[in-house]
Amino acid sequence: MKSPLFHSIKIGNVTIPGNLFLAPLAGFTDKAFRSICIDRGASFTYSEMVSAEALARDSEKTRKLMERAENENLLGIQIFLPNADTAKRAVPELLKANPTVIDINCGCPVPKVVKNGAGSALMKKPEIIEEIIKTISGETDIPVTVKFRTGWDLNSINYLSFAEAAVRGGASLLTMHGRTRSQGYSGEADWESIKKLKSEFDVPVIGSGNIFSAEDAKRMLETTGVDGVLFARGAMGNPFIFERTKNLLMGNDSPSPNSMDVKIKTAWEHLSLAVHYKGEQTACREMKKQLCSYTKGEKGSAALRNRIVRAETLEEYREIFKEYLL
Ligand SMILES: Cc1cc2nc3c(=O)[nH]c(=O)nc-3n(C[C@H](O)[C@H](O)[C@H](O)COP(=O)(O)O)c2cc1C
Secondary structure, eight states: OOOSSSOOEEETTEEESOSEEEOOOTTTOSHHHHHHHHHTTOSBOBOOOEEHHHHHTTOHHHHHHTOOOTTOSOOEEEEEOSSHHHHHHHHHHHHHTOOSEEEEEEOOOOHHHHTTTOGGGGGGOHHHHHHHHHHHHTTOOSOEEEEEEEESSTTOBOHHHHHHHHHHHTOSOEEEEEEETTTTTOSOOOHHHHHHHHHHOSSOEEEESOOOSHHHHHHHHHHHOOSEEEESGGGTTOTTHHHHHHHHHTTOOOOOOOOHHHHHHHHHHHHHHHHHHHOHHHHHHHTHHHHHHHTTTSTTHHHHHHHHTTOOSHHHHHHHHGGGOO
16 A cells, blocks of 8 residues: 555665665664664665765774665665865775765764864855765765754754755755754754755755654654655664554554563664674673663663663673563
């Protein structure tokens, strides 16, 4: 059955089979988590943001961020960079990873990134984003896309002129997070601006900000007219959000909320995949915040989290989770 709200999206010469996207999330969207989300209905996934400068310098650690999970046929690789020169130098390494889409980060608010002129600092200089996209597009047919905010701060909202520059440069898709750089991640995202952006451009638009449930996703699609939605904090510890949204958009019955059992079983699968990709020691160390996010809001989760933060080996995790894994 087809639904007017759930559909494929064309990004340049690539067709994405659905419109439920997993956001790039530094420290979260590694291969293991992306794989879990794809299994549960994510239409498209992005890498964590990758430093184009590190790529140009041929960093092994950075290359690893661009690897695909085994079930990941499509992958958007997101890079952050301050100018077209860095783009030119990074492209050869970037192309070796064969991304489906190359996304430019124009939204990261972190001082370390911004002070080098990358992330949301690019919002202050739309002419640079145009140049960056032109440079990359001159080297490859892979679609180039941008992810940006509404502006640097509430006194400099410039998403329309910024998007115009990006499209002039050749951007094939616009993803907007409805907050300014100064707002960080707090407060309500501005969906009115997302709606305005969609109404002004022909390239597909993906909306981001405050999508914490399937109902939020549906509401964003209906009220702003965007082509697709980006799940960010709403997907952390909650990869079920993709299937739930698809069900809702297709008019299917909503399944009952996931039990603690299902959540912990999924967390365990997530940890096992991370061990597969990163090795036990790294996975057990890095996974704490991710595993804790599965138990958020559940009865007894504080005690469980207390134990998780102290676990160091797979065996210790197994002991913590064992009553749920039978
Ligand atoms: C922990 C964390 C890491 C993030 N990392 C990235 C990133 O690497 N690249 C990016 O474009 N956005 C990043 N974002 C922003 C999200 O992709 C998204 O646009 C934002 O969280 C708004 O959506 P939400 O309100 O539904 O969470 C990050 C957000 C969070 C909370």
